Amino acid sequence: METKRLVFIGVGGQGNLLASRLLGEAALAMNIPVVVSEIHGMAQRGGIVESAVLLGDVSSPIVSSSEADVLIGFEPLETLRALSKCNKDTVVITNTHPLPPFTVAVGQGTYPKVEETLKFIRERAKKVIELDGNAIAEEVGNPLSLNMVMLGALIGSGTTPIGAEEMKKVLSTSTKKAFLESNLKAFDLGMAKAV
Amino acid sequence: MHKLLTDSPGEKMLLLGNEAIARGALEAGVSFATCYPGTPSSEIPMNFFNISMESDLYFEYSTNEKVAMEVAAAAAVSGLRTIVTMKHVGLNVAADPLMTLAYVGVKGGMVIINADDPSLFSSQNEQDNRYYSRLSGLPMLEPTSSQEMKDMTLKAFEMSEALELPVIIRTTTRLAHVRGPVELGDLKPIVKKATFEKNPFRFVTVPAVSRKLHVELLDKFDKAAEISNGDAYNEVIGTGKWGIVANGACFNYVKDAVLDLGIGENVSILKLLMSWPQPETLCIDFMKKVDKVLVVEELEPINETELKAFAQENGITIPIKGKGIGAFSRLYEYDPGMVRQSIADFFGVEYKAPEKMDLAATPELPARPPNLCAGCPHRATYYAVKQVFGKQAIFPTDIGCYTLGLLPPISMADFVICMGSSASSGCGFAQATNQKVVSFIGDSTFFHSGITGLVDAVHNNHKFTLVILDNGTTAMTGHQIHPGVNTEPMGIERTRIPIESVVRALGVQDVHVIKPFKLKKAMESIKNAMEYDGLSVIISEEMCPLFAKATKQFKKSKPFRVNHDKCRNHRDCLNFLACPAMYLEGDQVEIDKNTCIGCTVCAQVCPENAIVPVKA
Numbered sequence: 001m002e003t004k005r006l007v008f009i010g011v012g013g014q015g016n017l018l019a020s021r022l023l024g025e026a027a028l029a030m031n032i033p034v035v036v037s038e039i040h041g042m043a044q045r046g047g048i049v050e051s052a053v054l055l056g057d058v059s060s061p062i063v064s065s066s067e068a069d070v071l072i073g074f075e076p077l078e079t080l081r082a083l084s085k086c087n088k089d090t091v092v093i094t095n096t097h098p099l100p101p102f103t104v105a106v107g108q109g110t111y112p113k114v115e116e117t118l119k120f121i122r123e124r125a126k127k128v129i130e131l132d133g134n135a136i137a138e139e140v141g142n143p144l145s146l147n148m149v150m151l152g153a154l155i156g157s158g159t160t161p162i163g164a165e166e167m168k169k170v171l172s173t174s175t176k177k178a179f180l181e182s183n184l185k186a187f188d189l190g191m192a193k194a195v
Numbered sequence: 196m197h198k199l200l201t202d203s204p205g206e207k208m209l210l211l212g213n214e215a216i217a218r219g220a221l222e223a224g225v226s227f228a229t230c231y232p233g234t235p236s237s238e239i240p241m242n243f244f245n246i247s248m249e250s251d252l253y254f255e256y257s258t259n260e261k262v263a264m265e266v267a268a269a270a271a272v273s274g275l276r277t278i279v280t281m282k283h284v285g286l287n288v289a290a291d292p293l294m295t296l297a298y299v300g301v302k303g304g305m306v307i308i309n310a311d312d313p314s315l316f317s318s319q320n321e322q323d324n325r326y327y328s329r330l331s332g333l334p335m336l337e338p339t340s341s342q343e344m345k346d347m348t349l350k351a352f353e354m355s356e357a358l359e360l361p362v363i364i365r366t367t368t369r370l371a372h373v374r375g376p377v378e379l380g381d382l383k384p385i386v387k388k389a390t391f392e393k394n395p396f397r398f399v400t401v402p403a404v405s406r407k408l409h410v411e412l413l414d415k416f417d418k419a420a421e422i423s424n425g426d427a428y429n430e431v432i433g434t435g436k437w438g439i440v441a442n443g444a445c446f447n448y449v450k451d452a453v454l455d456l457g458i459g460e461n462v463s464i465l466k467l468l469m470s471w472p473q474p475e476t477l478c479i480d481f482m483k484k485v486d487k488v489l490v491v492e493e494l495e496p497i498n499e500t501e502l503k504a505f506a507q508e509n510g511i512t513i514p515i516k517g518k519g520i521g522a523f524s525r526l527y528e529y530d531p532g533m534v535r536q537s538i539a540d541f542f543g544v545e546y547k548a549p550e551k552m553d554l555a556a557t558p559e560l561p562a563r564p565p566n567l568c569a570g571c572p573h574r575a576t577y578y579a580v581k582q583v584f585g586k587q588a589i590f591p592t593d594i595g596c597y598t599l600g601l602l603p604p605i606s607m608a609d610f611v612i613c614m615g616s617s618a619s620s621g622c623g624f625a626q627a628t629n630q631k632v633v634s635f636i637g638d639s640t641f642f643h644s645g646i647t648g649l650v651d652a653v654h655n656n657h658k659f660t661l662v663i664l665d666n667g668t669t670a671m672t673g674h675q676i677h678p679g680v681n682t683e684p685m686g687i688e689r690t691r692i693p694i695e696s697v698v699r700a701l702g703v704q705d706v707h708v709i710k711p712f713k714l715k716k717a718m719e720s721i722k723n724a725m726e727y728d729g730l731s732v733i734i735s736e737e738m739c740p741l742f743a744k745a746t747k748q749f750k751k752s753k754p755f756r757v758n759h760d761k762c763r764n765h766r767d768c769l770n771f772l773a774c775p776a777m778y779l780e781g782d783q784v785e786i787d788k789n790t791c792i793g794c795t796v797c798a799q800v801c802p803e804n805a806i807v808p809v810k811a
């Protein structure tokens with residue numbers, strides 16, 4: 001099976017670890033070899049959180065620089081920062097909603113303009129899927145469903161062998177009842193942005 | 196039911212390496228588990244903690260790693276299957292019992308889980324604990340995947356019982372925090388109690404006994420070497436003339452590189468699953484069959500050096516290389532691309548790395564360091580202490596969330612080397628300089644190794660201030676309990692040891708208990724402590740809001756907002772506190788009402804009274 005190297009990048013609290021884990025669960029359910037790596041600990045106090053999912057004939061759980069097939073960025077500045085993981089064939093999926101770090105508020109650096117960030121990425125990646133994930137999460141009435149939106153966009157992009165049905169099955173068994181409907185809606189809307 | 200108690204052998208689960216270890220222990224019928232938490236090992240005890248509430252497993256969060264090791268040792272010499280877990284630097288704390296426990300050995304299987312952290316994702320150093328197996332003479336297993344984490348844990352219990360020696364399993368971050376498919380095996384019933392059989396000539400290590408025990412340890416070591424040379428753990432994969440030796444996470448990078456480079460036919464890989472004792476015969480045979488050897492190991496060149504010694508003794512003259520090939524160094528973790536490139540370089544294989552994106556024009560990006568949470572009580576304590584002591588005092592600090600006080604605008608961390616060092620180094624700074632000294636220590640760290648430093652301060656009349664940040668939990672590593680925690684709201688029976696009574700009982704005369712969210716009063720107490728001619732202890736009590744929420748003890752209050760009619764935009768709030776709930780909208784400070792937890796501290800800091808509660 002063809003190897004797929006996916007990098008998820010986000011900010012503490014955005015739920016990208018859960019997204020990568022659920023993708024791994026779906027792969028397992030489909031009998032696709034999978035490893036998922038996560039960084040726990042210090043990174044979670046509002047810092048950058050990175051995870052990776054590797055599918056196919058591969059044992060290494062991490063992605064070296066320039067080796068990502070897909071980069072899923074939950075925040076535009078962090079997508080930009082993580083471009084070193086990409087090469088000319090990488091598909092980039094990015095949330096466009098900015099979350100400036102507190103260093104910006106205290107005057108240690110400026111937050112790059114989102115439009116310029118996106119332009120920078122577009123000029124370099126093979127394909128960029130852009131969506132305002134936070135707006136969609138608000139729209140479904142569950143601000144915490146950003147990770148479902150991004151997962152939807154990933155599945156919609158067709159860059160992995162994992163289908164929407166399998167993914168939704170995993171979401172249904174691993175989500176609390178109260179959030180299931182909004183999560184599935186968020187997933188569908190994210191997916192619609194990518195296909 | 197806890198997912199790791201799922202009794203369906205053959206089922207495949209996606210398990211974190213640390214979960215796989217816990218499952219492996221359950222499949223071995225583990226009855227006794229101890230730990231002191233530490234990344235990247237903490238998920239193992241977190242699972243045991245929950246499992247112990249619904250099974251006969253005994254589990255405790257011990258005071259520190261030395262205590263955890265000794266409590267576990269007693270259970271193991273009594274005959275119970277026992278596991279103790281810690282991070283790499285924890286084994287330094289437990290090194291004393293480790294060394295002589297190796298002499299007396301065990302009866303019930305005892306497994307020591309040691310989690311190394313190459314690249315220092317969340318540690319104060321990246322020491323290579325493979326040296327501890329060499330130092331103690333204990334066998335070491337180094338699994339390479341989630342499945343092996345489980346399988347090796349199970350086998351380690353068996354090996355430990357067969358050899359009557361504790362067995363160390365060494366993991367690294369890229370094994371502990373990786374999820375992979377794991378096929379479940381049978382669960383074994385838990386044996387609750389054993390009977391200790393006295394044998395002073397084995398268990399009481401006076402010199403005359405230990406002289407004999409050391410001989411026995413070396414005998415056991417020879418037996419372990421036989422196992423290592425056999426085919427149960429270590430193996431040679433392939434028959435090619437290019438030799439590669441790999442252990443732990445590196446084995447995966449090697450396996451993938453060989454596949455990616457299409458050199459499977461040319462290569463033989465020696466996979467070191469049981470890395471100590473070294474499989475000497477296997478290594479020698481391996482080296483005799485290949486033309487050259489590349490050793491792929493993170494951190495210290497341990498296998499490399501040992502292989503070179505074997506080669507020297509056996510007249511083997513092929514090139515044996517490791518550190519220095521490509522980007523292989525003693526620093527930080529390896530990665531797949533780096534290993535692929537080094538293998539290609541060393542064996543002269545043509546390889547073109549994927550074409551990089553041209554990122555030369557990337558603008559300078561603002562950093563996103565981790566930060567104390569919104570409403571973290573540590574921020575308030577730091578603010579209050581700085582108001583009183585100023586910036587000039589020396590601030591020895593310690594390890595925990597509060598180490599983030601290093602960052603501006605707090606900038607109150609001047610020295611930290613290990614857990615507990617704030618209290619003892621405070622003694623040294625106070626004696627060695629004429630500067631004022633204020634040390635900071637967390638509550639879990641105080642119990643772990645701060646008390647002894649405080650005893651030193653009292654006894655030797657050191658004059659400084661120790662601030663104990665009592666947030667009612669071990670926050671940094673995932674909100675575990677410790678001896679000072681009131682566990683009643685969690686429905687667990689443990690006896691709480693109030694920090695204030697410990698401090699007073701040690702003979703500290705000037706003790707202040709403050710509430711950091713009541714800034715004015717807190718600052719008065721801090722001022723009194725500063726003026727006291729002697730040793731002062733300030734206990735700052737306020738629960739970590741994340742722990743409070745997780746245990747349903749959080750009292751919800753109204754979030755705050757900036758009243759722009761009053762705000763004069765001098766930004767004292769941002770410049771002194773920088774709570775992450777604050778942000779700039781244009782050039783005005785705003786507070787995000789979803790992030791703010793209503794701790795009221797910024798409202799007390801604002802001299803314009805411009806920060807007010809959001810009206811319902």
Ligand SMILES: Cc1ncc(C[n+]2csc(CCOP(=O)(O)OP(=O)(O)O)c2C)c(N)n1
Binds near residue numbers: 234282614
């Ligand atoms: C010897 C050793 N054991 C474990 C750790 C991991 N560790 C880092 S901080 C910490 C505990 C912090 O708890 P506390 O002192 O209560 O501070 P808090 O994080 O709650 O602010 C632990 C266990 C370590 N760094 N060194």
Ligand code: SF4
Binds near residue numbers: 666
């Ligand atoms: S987890 Fe608790 S102690 Fe740690 S920074 Fe957050 S609020 Fe503070």
Ligand code: SF4
Binds near residue numbers: 772774792
């Ligand atoms: S009240 Fe002020 S300091 Fe406290 S959490 Fe809200 S914004 Fe932060």
